[in-house]
Amino acid sequence: MTTTSSGAVTATELDALRRAFALAARGPASGPNPRVGCVLLAPDGTTVGEGWHEGAGSAHAEVAALDDARARGRSTVGTTAVVTLEPCDHTGRTGPCSRALVEAGVARVVVAVRDPNPVAAGGARTLADAGVDVLADVLPDEGRAVLGAWLPAVERGRPFVTLKLASTLDGRVAAADGTSRWITGAVARQHAHDLRAEVDAIVVGTGTALADDPSLTARAADGTLVGHQPLRVVVGLRDVPGDARLRGEGGELVHVRTHDPAEVLAVLAAREVRHALVEGGPTLAAAFLRARLVDEVHAYVAPVLLGGGLSAVADLGVATIADAVRLVPRRVQPLGDDVLVVATPEPPASAGDDTQSEEP
Incomplete structure (x- = not known):
């Protein structure tokens, strides 16, 4: 995965990632799609939105978090998306999360685990090419644990x-x-x-x-x-x-x-x-x-x-x-x-x- 960040992960981002793991665990353990959670942080470190993937055909965690922020009346411009799995970069039942984050004005993305699926991978590159600061491999062991059997299967x-x-x-x-x-x-x-x-x-x-x-x-x-x-x-x-x-x-x-x-x-x-x-x-x-x-x-x-x-x-x-x-x-x-x-x-x-x- 591409990592373009020149700065280390912050304590606030680590807390947000642990919250994202808890959100991901709300998703179904079975099915073709992974359990993923996402927390959106404002520049001051407060949470403006959060979401998780509820199963095949439903909004991905990043889009759910963006929708949550908008429902709260909060701006997503300049936010940091803290995600348990690399944002997808393909169009399937839903659109690519990488582009949704770029269009929402997200400035930084912190990721726990890279996506091994060749069909969905590439989101980090798309984000980096759009000027988004990307930091990868943060708490990867915890991230792999949340993904469970899905990760080795893929x-x-x-x-x-x-x-x-x-x-x-x-x-x-x-x-x-x-x-x-x-x-x-x-x-x-x-x-x-x-x-x-x-x-x-x-x-x-x-x-x-x-x-x-x-x-x-x-x-x-x-x-x-x-x-x-x-x-x-x-x-x-x-x-x-x-x-x-x-x-x-x-x-x-x-x-x-x-x-x-x-x-x-x-x-x-x-x-x-x-x-x-x-x-x-x-x-x-x-x-x-x-x-x-x-x-x-x-x-x-x-x-x-x-x-x-x-x-x-x-x-x-x-x-x-x-x-x-x-x-x-x-x-x-x-x-x-x-x-x-x-x-x-x-x-x-x-x-x-x-x-x-x-x-x-």
């Missing part, structure tokens, strides 16, 4: 993949007779529904679809459907029965007839899916892990022992401990009697890594 050109596992302490997802309801408790199950409400698609294999007949909906604590229902994606060659619960109320059913995880993600990317939740079963989980297409693991672990039955993940082709898929824990959260472990896969070791094995 950077990688495919949906961000969260693999969800719900298992016993010894890694089982079903008993020897096939029963699995309920391994985890009500608190953990509701947390999983809340996660569903934040993603764009839930992915299962045909084996899970046929064996469990799931509905794959996102529900509130009282059992009712929440407002956002993700796509329900079934992967595999076998047909989904006409009377399956997947064809009932909830999100659209998408059947991807393949066993290739990369092909699944390509289909979802074409549908502007930014965050996919892979829920099952063990074969599908293993396929995504073997393809190194899992970005994050949410493991719900119940204090239950079965000693047998179906494992949470099928064969990964790991013949020796050196080839194990290792994860980096990011968060551990108690959920009633259960525990949620959020972890990310370690990058594969380089060919020259000669680290010795460790004995207990």
